[in-house]
Amino acid sequence: MEKYLLIILGMVVLTACHQQQPPTTPAAVGLRKISAADSQTVERLRQSGVKILVQQADYLIVYSDSAAMQALAINAQPAAEKDLVQRLVRIHFTDKMQLQKIVDLGVDVWEVEADTVTARAYDLYLEQLKQDGFSYRILKMDASAPEDK
Amino acid sequence: MKYIRIGRTLGLLAIAFLLVGGRCDNGGGPGNPPNAGLYHTYAEINDELHQLAAAHPQIAQVSLIGKSVEGRDLWAIKISDNVTQAEAETAVVFLGGHHAREWIAVDVPFLLAKHLLNRYGADTAITRLVNQAEIWIVPLVNPDGHQYSVTNDRLWRKNRRNNGDGTFGVDLNRNYSFQWGGPGSSRDTFSDIYRGAAPFSEPETQAVRDFLRQHRPRSLISYHNFSQLILYPWGFTNAPAPGEFLLQNLAVAMADRIRVVHNVSYTPEQSSDLYLASGDTIDWLYAELGAPCFTIELRPRSASPGFELPESEITPTFEENLPAALYLIDWALQLSKVIL
Numbered sequence: 001m002e003k004y005l006l007i008i009l010g011m012v013v014l015t016a017c018h019q020q021q022p023p024t025t026p027a028a029v030g031l032r033k034i035s036a037a038d039s040q041t042v043e044r045l046r047q048s049g050v051k052i053l054v055q056q057a058d059y060l061i062v063y064s065d066s067a068a069m070q071a072l073a074i075n076a077q078p079a080a081e082k083d084l085v086q087r088l089v090r091i092h093f094t095d096k097m098q099l100q101k102i103v104d105l106g107v108d109v110w111e112v113e114a115d116t117v118t119a120r121a122y123d124l125y126l127e128q129l130k131q132d133g134f135s136y137r138i139l140k141m142d143a144s145a146p147e148d149k
Numbered sequence: 150m151k152y153i154r155i156g157r158t159l160g161l162l163a164i165a166f167l168l169v170g171g172r173c174d175n176g177g178g179p180g181n182p183p184n185a186g187l188y189h190t191y192a193e194i195n196d197e198l199h200q201l202a203a204a205h206p207q208i209a210q211v212s213l214i215g216k217s218v219e220g221r222d223l224w225a226i227k228i229s230d231n232v233t234q235a236e237a238e239t240a241v242v243f244l245g246g247h248h249a250r251e252w253i254a255v256d257v258p259f260l261l262a263k264h265l266l267n268r269y270g271a272d273t274a275i276t277r278l279v280n281q282a283e284i285w286i287v288p289l290v291n292p293d294g295h296q297y298s299v300t301n302d303r304l305w306r307k308n309r310r311n312n313g314d315g316t317f318g319v320d321l322n323r324n325y326s327f328q329w330g331g332p333g334s335s336r337d338t339f340s341d342i343y344r345g346a347a348p349f350s351e352p353e354t355q356a357v358r359d360f361l362r363q364h365r366p367r368s369l370i371s372y373h374n375f376s377q378l379i380l381y382p383w384g385f386t387n388a389p390a391p392g393e394f395l396l397q398n399l400a401v402a403m404a405d406r407i408r409v410v411h412n413v414s415y416t417p418e419q420s421s422d423l424y425l426a427s428g429d430t431i432d433w434l435y436a437e438l439g440a441p442c443f444t445i446e447l448r449p450r451s452a453s454p455g456f457e458l459p460e461s462e463i464t465p466t467f468e469e470n471l472p473a474a475l476y477l478i479d480w481a482l483q484l485s486k487v488i489l
Contacts, residue, residue, distance in 0.1 A: 031315030031339070053339060063314075063339065079315055081302075084339065096424075103333050103424045106340035108306065111376065111452040112423055118452040120304070120341065144304050 032069060032076035033083055034060040044072055054085050055123045063124075086120045088143035091129060091136040093117065101132065183299045187460040188252040190299055191221060191292045194259055198226050198288070205266045208232050208279055214287065215356025218310050221292040223356050228265050228284040239485040240283045241478045242366040244357065247322045247373065247430065249294025249305045250456045253447050253466055254372040259288040260467040261474055278478045285364060290353055291321055304456060308353055310345070312338040319345040322373075323428040324354045327436040328385035331427030344428050361434060367481035368399075369442040370474060371430045375455055376423075377415045378446040379404050379473075382435040384420035385427040390435060393419070399441055399480065403473035410469035413448070420444060443477075445470065 031053070034041065037060045045052055045060070050068055054061035061079050062069075069076045086108070092115060093099045099117065103109055105128060108120040120143040121129075129136060183190045189197070202209040210232045215223045229238060245258035265284060268275045278284070289295055293309035307318025316338040323334040326348035330336075334344035349355050361369075381396035383389075390396060400417030407415045420426065431442040448458055448466045458466070 029314055081317065099424055100332060103342075103426070104335075106335035106337045106342060108341035109424070110455055122339070144302060 029065040030063065031079035031084070032062050032064060032066075033079040034062060034074060034076045037074075041074060045074070048072060051124055052127075053122045053124045054083065056083075056085060059083065084122075085141070086122055086143045087126065087138050088140035089119055089121055089126065089136045089138050091117050091119060091121075091134055093134070098134070102129065102134070105129065183296060185252060185299045187463055189256055189259060189288075191289060191296045194255065194289050195222065195224060197259070198224055198262070201263060201266055202226060205269070206232075208269055209262075209266055214360045216352055217291070217293045218308055218352050219293040221296070223287065223290065223292065223353065225285050225287045225360060226262050228262060228279055228286070229282065230280045236283065238281060238283045239481050240285060240364045240366040241481045242285045242287070242361065242364065242369040243474065244287050244290055244369065244371040244430065246289040246291050246295055247371065248320075249291055249298040249307065250303060251372075251374045251447075252295070252298070252456075253374050253458050253463060255289050255295065256463050257372050257447060257467050257470055258286050260463075261471065262286045262288070264467075264471060274475065278475060278482070281482050282478050283364070284478060285360075285366070287357070287360070290357060294318065294321075306341045307343065308351055310351060312343075314338055316343075319343055319351050321351060321353050322371075322430060323426065324349065324351050325358070325428050325430055325433035327428070327433040329428040331385045331425070333384070333424060333426030334428050342426075348428070357430070358433075361438070365438055365440075366434075366442075367440050367484060368477050369431070369434055369440060370477060371442070371444050372447060372470075373444055374447040374458065375449050375451075376446040377413065377448060377450045378423070378444075379407075379415050379417040380420040380423065380431070380444040380446065381417070382420060382432050382442065384429050384432050385425060387419075387421050387425070389419065392439070392441075396441055396443075399477065400443060402480075403443070403445075403476060406472040406476050407469045410472065411465050413465075413469055415445070441477075445473070 036058060045062060048068060051063040052060055053063055061083055091102055093102060102117055105125050107125050109117050110120065111118040126136065182192060198211050202211040208228055208230055210227045212225050212227065213222055214225045217223060243258045243261060246255040265275055265279060269279050270276055291308050294305055294307055297309055298305040307320050309317055310319045311317055320342045323342055323344040329348035330344060335342045337343060345351055349358055379400040381400050404415045404417045431444050434440060434442045448462055
């Protein structure tokens with residue numbers, strides 16, 4: 001009797017773990033965290049076309065497949081959601097076409113004013129905006145951080 | 150001895166079930182329930198919707214319209230006389246909480262339900278609307294995201310779909326099928342405006358779709374925040390929608406009714422006047438049913454305080470939006486009389 005109950009207990013715990021645990025194995029393509037990347041590593045990643053989503057002082061978050069990481073001989077770990085820092089920015093635009101370009105890039109637009117948008121954006125998007133000739137100002141390095149009192 | 154061992158094992162089983170239950174609650178747990186202050190959490194909305202229905206059994210009925218991607222219940226409350234019967238009455242729908250961080254957009258439709266039920270019989274205008282219409286309110290379309298916004302990340306926007314690549318979430322208001330994949334939505338899974346792998350890929354939008362197809366509302370408001378806007382179709386194009394004149398007039402009429410309450414202005418405009426966005430609720434419903442439908446972006450006006458609207462503004466935001474909601478219900482009833 002007790003044996004069967006223990007089997008049920010085991011099944012309950014295993015089922016719960018299976019349903020609730022986030023994946024720990026990196027997917028073929030997905031988010032990866034690279035700790036303590038120097039400027040050369042960043043450059044190599046850029047040249048190989050790897051998307052650098054977040055560039056923090058002590059780590060990078062890239063969106064890449066595992067083969068690219070292996071080819072570059074870069075040690076990358078699965079990224080945690082809390083590592084996905086976005087900047088709070090004010091982006092300038094001149095007309096509706098430019099505004100739409102900002103939106104279509106994938107940034108999280110919060111507010112549209114006459115010639116600026118307040119938005120939350122990954123470094124990847126900010127880099128693209130810079131390349132496209134947009135100017136922006138970073139209001140907060142971590143948009144999700146509590147307001148300074 | 151044998152019974153003691155069985156008892157001990159049963160105890161372990163009970164603990165395991167409690168642990169599993171606690172984990173499914175995603176940040177809750179019996180000793181530490183999620184807390185959104187005066188804003189309602191998912192659990193509070195569920196409890197209070199059922200309490201409202203129990204307190205007003207003649208005119209309120211709660212029904213399950215689907216499940217979220219993490220398995221939470223999606224509830225609708227129907228408010229009407231003879232509520233248990235499917236009468237041939239005009240349906241009007243109010244949706245809230247597509248976007249997780251927009252807490253006020255959950256509380257406003259919930260407070261609307263509460264007000265309609267509490268004032269029924271005492272307020273002649275409300276009694277008439279409830280008697281003549283079928284008013285449906287779904288206050289929280291995205292319970293997983295909302296819960297995550299309460300427990301983990303206040304500014305979370307999407308649902309909690311595991312995209313399988315280390316990213317989470319689909320923007321539910323880019324996941325409806327009409328013009329899905331067009332401008333103002335993203336294919337990047339990490340983007341806050343990620344549209345999903347396919348139109349209606351998400352159980353939350355599927356539930357809303359099936360619910361709206363079943364009840365075929367004559368009008369609808371989907372609450373969001375912020376910016377104080379009343380948006381009408383289309384959002385995917387700058388071209389005017391068929392019947393734009395009516396949509397514009399209704400939006401202006403609602404803005405007028407909002408303004409007189411606390412002298413707060415909401416700007417009526419075509420959704421695409423803000424910027425183009427595809428795959429949203431109101432474009433889909435307007436294309437599907439041709440029913441006038443609106444996205445109301447609630448308080449505040451600007452990014453400061455943005456999504457984190459102070460609790461002190463919950464009541465005034467509801468108060469100013471109440472006459473606009475009642476106006477739209479009344480308009481839908483008048484329209485039905487003309488058509489009939």
